[in-house]
Amino acid sequence: MGKITGFIEFERVKEAYEAPLQRLKHWKEFIQPLTNEEAKIQGARCMDCGIPFCSNGCPVNNIIPDWNDLVYRQDWHAALDVLHSTNNFPEFTGRICPAPCEAACTLNINDDAVGIKSIEHAIIDKGWDNGWVVPQLPARKTGKKVAVVGSGPAGLACAQQLARAGHAVTVFEKSNRIGGLLRYGIPDFKLDKSHIDRRLAQMEAEGVEFCPSTYVGAAVDAEEGLTVRTPESLQEEFDAVVLTGGAETPRDLPVPGRELRGVHFAMEFLSQQNKANAGDRVAKQISAKGKHVIVIGGGDTGSDCIGTSNRQGAASVTQFELMSKLPETEDKALTWPYWPAKLRTSSSQEEGAERDWAVSTTALQGKNGKVEKLTAVRIEWFKDKATGQMKMREVEGSQFDLPADLVLLAMGFTAPVKTVLSAFGVEMDARGNARANTDDYTTSVNKVFAAGDMRRGQSLVVWAIREGRQCARSVDEFLTGSSTLPR
Template sequence: MGKITGFMEYERLEEGYKPPKERLKDYREFVIGLDDSQSKVQAARCMDCGTPFCNSGCPVNNVIPDFNDLVFQQDWQNAWMVLDSTNNFPEFTGRICPAPCEAACTLNYNADPVGIKSIEHAIADRAWQNGWVQPRVPRIKTGKKVAVVGSGPAGMAAAQQLARVGHEVTLFEKNDRLGGLLRYGIPDFKMEKSHIDRRIDQMKAEGVTVRTGVMIGSLPKGSKVTNLAKETIEPKQLLSDFDAVVLAGGAEQSRDLPVPGRDLDGVHFAMEFLPQQNRVVAGDKVKGQIRADGKHVIVIGGGDTGSDCVGTSNRHGAASVVQFELMPQPPEEENKELTWPYWPYKLRTSSSHEEGCDREFAIATKEFIGEKGKVTGVKTVRVEWKDGKMVEVPGSEQTLRADLVLLAMGFTSPVASILEGFGVDKDTRGNAKASTEFIGGYATSVPKVFAAGDIRRGQSLVVWAIREGRQAARAVDEFLMGFSDLPR
């Protein structure tokens, strides 16, 4: 424990941001991380609880009190070793994780939690700067071949863990670059893609073979999922060529809004809009890019994807941005006696909201209005909840101007044809059916086929994907070898 009275002496210190006017000029990261002295003070606030709920609040079970103490001692290299032991990609989570560990922090019960995420960010960046992140090349090869389908955080974590114990791993991705939604969903201003690139370089050095532009199976007719693959491999071929297959694709089916006017030009899914901008930032030329320049933009959906649409629209130079949320506005402060140490229900304001956005709560979309085939407005109605049911408020209808509407209401399931191609049983939500039991965990109904990440659990957090990729890797290793030394 760094300092016994630190939590009583020091206040929480947030990471800084560049001013909105400055950061809206480009797509670079704008978070100003903590320096050495600030990190030390923040780490000193850790109470070293008898029962550190932060450990269990973190899906990958980071050993948080230990690396906090080491940062307080300014022993950064050992702090990195502790962090690296549980999290394959802390440079990702240190940037984009919502930090459920901080919600579970004991100090958060009646004060501000320790800035765990900012400390993790500082440790990971220092590790890369000092060359502490090196490939772990296995000394012995097992001769077993594993295919990992999908290169998001779950697929990357599974591939890296399996390669480190000597399996011959091939990572398949239908897009031209690796990373899944890390690459083509999360905007560069939240996480620059160089962080993915250097991890991929490390994984290649560890023995992972990468194949991009390869679609496993086929998409159903009329699918809204973008497929730019140049090659298709049938699932039965993969099952024939490999000793085990890990399905780690995303939940890519966007939730639609089937109201009148949905087919008007200018109404798009968020995942049509966001990936295009990421490709442009990467240097690609995107024909007919969806742009928000000078437009009145309405974003339907109040979550992180909607927030990303807000930030991207503002960088395009939108005339106005309004974000809709169907549910009532949450309280600004949670009732900690009821929620701690679990993730609380409260109003969350992102950096994108602060850059410029009107937020409308308890509002439903009735119809998209248009002229000459193009959207010009959105007809809405206020809603309230009575006896557990949503009802419209009489006389609350209104029409808001809109030149661009972005649907960001979440994702329903993975691409069904992928699971059907392998013959994998699905759960009631259309996800791959596979339990997380210690024995036989992540195994699907098809022999030697495993599933992890969003394709198994549905839309979730990057940190949950990393956890599932790691745990699935252990299950696969145990299946292939009869035992496994990989951590679970």
């Protein structure tokens, strides 16, 4: 490495945030990237550790030590080339990835990990600012046609790789804009949609065709106003079909009062705000303004609901988590290099929310069909002696009520949309995902592949990119007999 003793000399420096009271006034990104000098110093902290556990901790296997060293030497263009060699969209992961690579960093054993995510963010932003991110046109065309169904990170990564291999790729998306989860599932203050738009422009220049507002499946399942493409028509027109839709079936809350107005799935709420920010007219938009909001679910989606509610002007926001409160510091000797279970506080939670753990909602109450109150109990977790499984039980006398004008269900997702898989006749696993392995990503239907959430279930954007890239190589091999695309 360029600075052998850098990890001893320099402290970790995090990216700066705009102050909460200021950033709550707008929907724009508020993270301030590292300066050149800050990034250089942080790159110098990367150890010459011999075995780069960070690369293994990263789902796309980013060659992290190499681009850390190149940033230390201020060879930004070469750093960008190394970064792009494993990741099609580092501007996405550099902003919204939880950074399992940092948990796996060798320095993290007894110190603060290298700021890998912030360096990645700095590299790709500099690449775009200097015009280094350009279309990569194939040397030849294969004459083969591929349909990609779903335009989230898995579909876009797969489509870009296949286009660069010389295939004619068409991406179908049921929403009115391309981007899937990136476009409508992640708030603008975490990922400005201009990052998606300029990447789409690059892909169009590389030959990818995009078809928004197009539903793939049986016509009876399509929403009004969408163009419908049947599985049969795609299988007849294209040499391969790749299913890359998201895990869109949300986990529900089966309690009395669930049917009351004011109780919504998180994605209904989040996607409407993103559409409004994009200039769409949203009829009867769900709004948190002036309301007491309760978010059920302690993950990233719940955090996004907090940030969006506060920007809309909520009177109060409370977030419940079913699991017990985690420790603020993990036992690194026990968990490293794996992702540790510890208490994390997101930027949205810092902006203002009451958080509570080990809470189970038992009922929703209201008047005239509108929710007004939530009833919950406290629970405790214990290990069942017979099975060894963790189970929960209600704490006697712990019932309490809270005012609730808007209840947002952010408890995760169970499976992709089954109507699409059923329309293609794809065999599903016990969880309702497309049955396909990571060796070749083939499904039970000839020339139909599946990747991303459609195959593995709810997961991270970085895992979707990995699967899209690997699936692209399998499709390329299927169409041509061999492939030079990386896995």
